[in-house]
Amino acid sequence: MDGRGVVTRQAAQGKQRGATRRESGAETRRRLLEAAEELFSQEGFERVSVRDITERASANVAAINYHFGSREGLVGQVMARYINPINEERLRLLDEIEARHGDSPPPLEEVMDAFVRPFATQVSRSELSERLFFKLMARVCGDQLAELPAEVERGFETMLARFRAAFRRCLPEVPEEELTWRIHFAVGAMLHSMAHWEMLNRFSQGAAGSPTTETILNRLIQFAVAGMNQGR
Amino acid sequence: MDGRGVVTRQAAQGKQRGATRRESGAETRRRLLEAAEELFSQEGFERVSVRDITERASANVAAINYHFGSREGLVGQVMARYINPINEERLRLLDEIEARHGDSPPPLEEVMDAFVRPFATQVSRSELSERLFFKLMARVCGDQLAELPAEVERGFETMLARFRAAFRRCLPEVPEEELTWRIHFAVGAMLHSMAHWEMLNRFSQGAAGSPTTETILNRLIQFAVAGMNQGR
DNA sequence: AAGTTTTTCAATCAAGTGTTTGACAGCTGG
DNA sequence: CCAGCTGTCAAACACTTGATTGAAAAACTT
Known part of the structure; x- marks a missing residue:
């Protein structure tokens, strides 16, 4: 025995x-x-x-x-593991864009791309399936920022400040307050599609053509750019 | 004693x-x-x-x-209490719009208005403060529809089907799948702004002018319409 | 080899969870 | 007036929660 x-x-x-x-x-x-x-x-x-x-x-x-240390400590680690690299890549891409365009304001579409794309590129780093990864990221970004670990939250804030400045340069004629709202709407569109990635992919598979992550990404970017520009 | x-x-x-x-x-x-x-x-x-x-x-x-009956029963009641009237008002407004425009497709902006406005009008029915009401509605609509009471979920689905058909008439040249995504993006923008109403209002109050619910509503509608139209 | 540190594990802790119970109070209709 | 609902309440239910303990085991150091 x-x-x-x-x-x-x-x-x-x-x-x-x-x-x-x-x-x-x-x-x-x-x-x-x-x-x-x-x-x-x-x-x-x-x-x-x-x-x-x-x-x-x-x-x-x-x-x-x-x-x-505690359950909370684990939650913090899970949150930080992907979101920090994503925010860093966002900033890296934004750096590239701004370096490329020098003093002239960069195209809105490029800035929006830098804001959204890192989620798609970092998904492969994960051992999670695509749908779980996006669901997790939506939970991290969407739930309520008060509960994020301090380090993650600071990263978020500096990242958002940089992008806000970039958007401001893209859309100089839009008032400050209005810009805040438009960014918020765009973020909402992004988070919601990540949260319901699975369902939307199911819809898409009924249609012809393969709905790759890339095409979905492009649709989101086009939508957000149109909303930010508003007919201009 | x-x-x-x-x-x-x-x-x-x-x-x-x-x-x-x-x-x-x-x-x-x-x-x-x-x-x-x-x-x-x-x-x-x-x-x-x-x-x-x-x-x-x-x-x-x-x-x-x-x-x-149970905790779950209470949750169901809380969910149904406002969301059902909202969905009904949405359909009522859509009926009015379609009756007004007869056979010709209604303006996209009007349909989007009917989709969003009921949240603002029903908020006064509630004894909750505006910010709590929107937060609650965002939780009901956003969390995951699998947990909604069956009655509420059916109401959601019929309402969405009606609006989807209306959007389809507004944008006949947009492919089915693409339309699904654009609607989803718009819903995400709406839910996210409701969930963070409080924070956004705080930002707004720093600026000049009073940020009434009406102006925020209009901004959301303008953003969503622009995204749905995409430059057309 | 022996000794130290790191890691695992069953058992246990106090606190909190949703729910049920049976007794009790008060209004209602006969 | 008095049976019969309707609603309230303290107490207990069985169970889960996150966390801790002290001992045993494994790995590393000297």
């Missing part, structure tokens, strides 16, 4: 044998993050318990508190 | 003396709904416990199960 009925984690997971213990620590941490991402994107940050996560990750309940 | 320290509900609430017992039942039910609406709009449907609600409503914990 050594391991009667009890399946060890190694056997259940098929974890490679060569992993040293120190690697195993990071491995568990990674598995927890991955499980949390999947569950959070499907159910939302509220509805998922630490036991749901540890069970899916084949880890002990205490693992989350050991590796992340 | 009769009521030592214990404040009765009547005293705490200042409830009018003339209310019969039967009226009191409906009164409690109303107070529960009101408390639930406030808390749900502030915290979201997940984070609020039945005890939070009954405490705020100065009622017993069992009251929710007595009056609504």
